Amino acid sequence: MVLLEFSIYPVDKGASLSPYVARAVEIVSQSGLPYQVHAMGTVVEGEIEPLLQLVQRCFDALKADCDRIECVMKFDYRRGRSGALASKVASIERQLGRPLPKTP
Amino acid sequence: MVLLEFSIYPVDKGASLSPYVARAVEIVSQSGLPYQVHAMGTVVEGEIEPLLQLVQRCFDALKADCDRIECVMKFDYRRGRSGALASKVASIERQLGRPLPKTP
Amino acid sequence: MVLLEFSIYPVDKGASLSPYVARAVEIVSQSGLPYQVHAMGTVVEGEIEPLLQLVQRCFDALKADCDRIECVMKFDYRRGRSGALASKVASIERQLGRPLPKTP
């Protein structure tokens, strides 16, 4: 399984990006894949193909009315791993011996 | 104020990265800046200079025993904004009219 | 048309990454899409779907023998634009009134 983090937004719509980010998050939500939203992007877990198709659907949804779009993506694959959306942070907390602040 | 997200890790230490990530998170924690950890990185809020110095301290801490290090950073500045660590996700939730899943 | 930049590499194979990067570049080369290689990644131009499928093929090729893989991607879309692989840098040069250093 792969963890994919991405953020996608237009640059031709002014400084307020949340309506466009919300549109992408809604598409992620409808995918049924486990995901989490934080202040700088969305993290989704799944197989590589549905994850990349999900980014494409978000892009298509913005392209409908945006003339310039930027997207930053990062993915992390570890053989045999699943549930990494929760286990990666838990593993850092175990290393440090205490809970860490997360998105409120 | 700036929101900076980053992840930093060695590529010469094998597949298990959490001891190195924990070392960086400890440095972020000691900075006193507001921060959050998620499955793909750490988000910190502050002025640009202390944020970049923080990344440098994390790098220096890994350089002590790592021969190859990769770091991905992304920052977002909006004039007059503070408290964005919480308010950006809240603003997406307001757009969608419901709470969103976050790092557990 | 979209410009996609990406870099993909294992973290479980030690500090020398070029054999794995070369494997990905070979796949990009065989795609027939226009591309350029620089010191930190590869930039490819095309429609979004074949570009994302190309990243997936590179991932599949590394997954064959790598247990942990990181990938960073960034894409830029501008409506009606093509040939941006060359025109974006040319446009900066026009702004500055002089040629810029490029990958040798």
Next chain:
Amino acid sequence: MVLLEFSIYPVDKGASLSPYVARAVEIVSQSGLPYQVHAMGTVVEGEIEPLLQLVQRCFDALKADCDRIECVMKFDYRRGRSGALASKVASIERQLGRPLPKTP
């Protein structure tokens, strides 16, 4: 030595970003550090501290008249290495046994 790649641009100034990118490239150029421009960013080689200070100067120059700014950075450190701006691509070419297309 570190290779740093970055791109920085406003999102509140409309679809045409080249005047702002040119401003950042001019600052990179004046730093005296070796650098290269490609279609998705700028790659600079140096020690970590001057590289991060360079990004900060680019940010300060945009902040003068931009209300929202995004920046994506990536750096790669390998102990004992210098001249990587040229040698990394050369090493891929050696692996593949042929020259690769670069920014024209």
